[in-house]
Amino acid sequence: MEFDFSQIGPSLPGLAEGMWLTLQLLALAVLGGVAIGTLIALARLSNNRLLSGLAKGYVNIFRSVPLLLVITWFYFAVPFLLRWITGSDTPVGAFASCLIAFMLFEAAYYSEIVRAGIQSISRGQIGAAYALGMTYAQAMRLVVLPQAFRKMTPLLLQQSIILFQDTSLVYAVGLMDFLNTARSRGDIAGQPHEFLLFAGFVYFVISFGASRLVKRLQQRLTV
Amino acid sequence: MNYHWDWAVFFKSTGIGDEIYLDWFVAGLGWTVAVALVAWCIALALGAVLGVMRTLPNKALSGVATAYVELFRNVPLLVQLFVWYFLVPDLLPERAQVWFKQELNPTTSAYLSVVACLAFFTAARVCEQVRTGIQALPRGQTMAAMAMGFSLPQVYRHVLLPQAFRIIIPPLTSEFLNIFKNSSVASLIGLMELLAQTKQTAEFSANLFEAFTLATLIYFVLNMSLMKGMGWLEKRVAVPGLIGSGGK
């Protein structure tokens, strides 16, 4: 079999659009996931048994199911849910349902990182914040979380690199992300193998490069 | 679009033969387990070899293993699956191509592709765990074994690997669970494993919440039981008197 990569050049603008969608999805999912994950981590660490129990259950359930299941489920279910909430048919695209799925799913993983980060800050810090007259919320927001986030940035980034790769699973619901665009362009151009290899190569370069940067950041933070 | 809740749906006929929907889930779970277990055995063996290679003084061997890990860790699972399913068969010799594409039934060829994909994908992760486990052991262990006249392969076989594998049971457990979850990508190349059966049930019966809830429950229970099993294994192989193991 001979490979012929000639059609990739002309398809680059289209492929770039796919990558743009992938990156948008990634950025929003990371932001939402970390935000929700932080709330879950705080709930999990709270003294309220009900709250920490619910948070633990959330994390355990999402960590035991495949991401693909969540993506598929939400794709089917989000239109129903919205109708129950709003009472009228609200059209939602695959993008929104995928984004919600990623946020909620990744939040479970991010929350474990955040929880470990918070627990790594000595209790003396909270004591000192209380001694200064801060409330629990102030102590968390002004003292503990800023230190914790600094420590866990490399781990959060590593998890986000995994998420970058996992965004390709939106193929399952037909969203035109980078991989799906490459697949369809390849089929149209009659060079499916070449486009697939090219897509793999691009994912590799980005993931590999980002991992290297994270590793360097990690070394700098530990010094 | 009115939704009719019906938790009894699993015991209703699918309209195909005298199957009920629950039969689909059972069949799906069977495929999920069949994919995950076979791929896991290969991944464990290959990952152990690669992990050992990464700790060897030989630069070429450790370089090959490092390149393997970077390649398989930085390309999305789905891209790897498409490569195994769509591309690799075209690279086979002609006779094998005919066999794979025409003589083999589609389920079998999808099964082979997804097993190969998950085995090679997971081997990279197992490799890293094995390497970490070996490197966590004191260097004196290797020295002591060599001082007694062990050859390098004997050092690994009798001294390093038995200890390393005990240390890495917890991270290996999580890879073991991952391979079950990752096997759901098989649904995208037409293998009727658990997720594909769930989707099919949702579409056939229109009871999508029930179907996905049951699937979630099955994955959850599967996860918990595998975790319990590995916990039992960890206790069983624990060495008396070692910190972090059950004994003393």
Next chain:
Amino acid sequence: MSPMISIDNVSKWYGDFQVLTDCTTAVAKGEVVVVCGPSGSGKSTLIKCVNALEPFQKGSIIVDGISVGDPKTDLPKLRSRVGMVFQHFELFPHLSITDNLTIAQVKVLGRQPDEARDKGLKLLDRVGLAAHAAKYPGQLSGGQQQRVAIARALAMDPIAMLFDEPTSALDPEMINEVLDVMTQLAHEGMTMMCVTHEMGFARRVADRVIFMDRGMIIEDCAKDDFFGSPRSERAQQFLSKILQH
């Protein structure tokens, strides 16, 4: 008669850093030699060169007529004939005491498991630990582990024994039980090369003392000469420091 171990002009570098400089000495059959010196003086490195656990770049080491540095030498075979005891014992924690004593006999020397077991248990009894055969290393005290490690090395019927700071990782109250075993071994005529700070042991048991500093052998003389009138200033300083304790 040629010596059991002869070290001839050995030098070793880690990159640009020279850790051993022209070390020359010899250990005769049945002789007990203590190697001492401040930490970082290269004494552990030197003793590890003897069974090629550390490679060296210059000079030669001959053990029982076999050149250690020769690429054609069967190193596992050579090592199986030289016993070594480590600072941190290095028993294999995943194996029972009995298995620790037998594994190399079976896998390296090819002895029958029964024979290896008898031999191992006999030696375990000799170091006073027969009751612990079924336990695991993590269940023994440091001193007990080190005695097992000595028995493990003896089980290979070594022609010489190397000790690399065998007592320096031990709590003070356990040091003597290990030194007693070593003393007994010396009285039985074992050829021994011991890196140790235990000057009492050196005084009682050693035939010769080697003093090293900064990778060089500074003194190499009979025990009484070393303790009576060390020639070099550095050895005098070392002795006065260590004897104050």
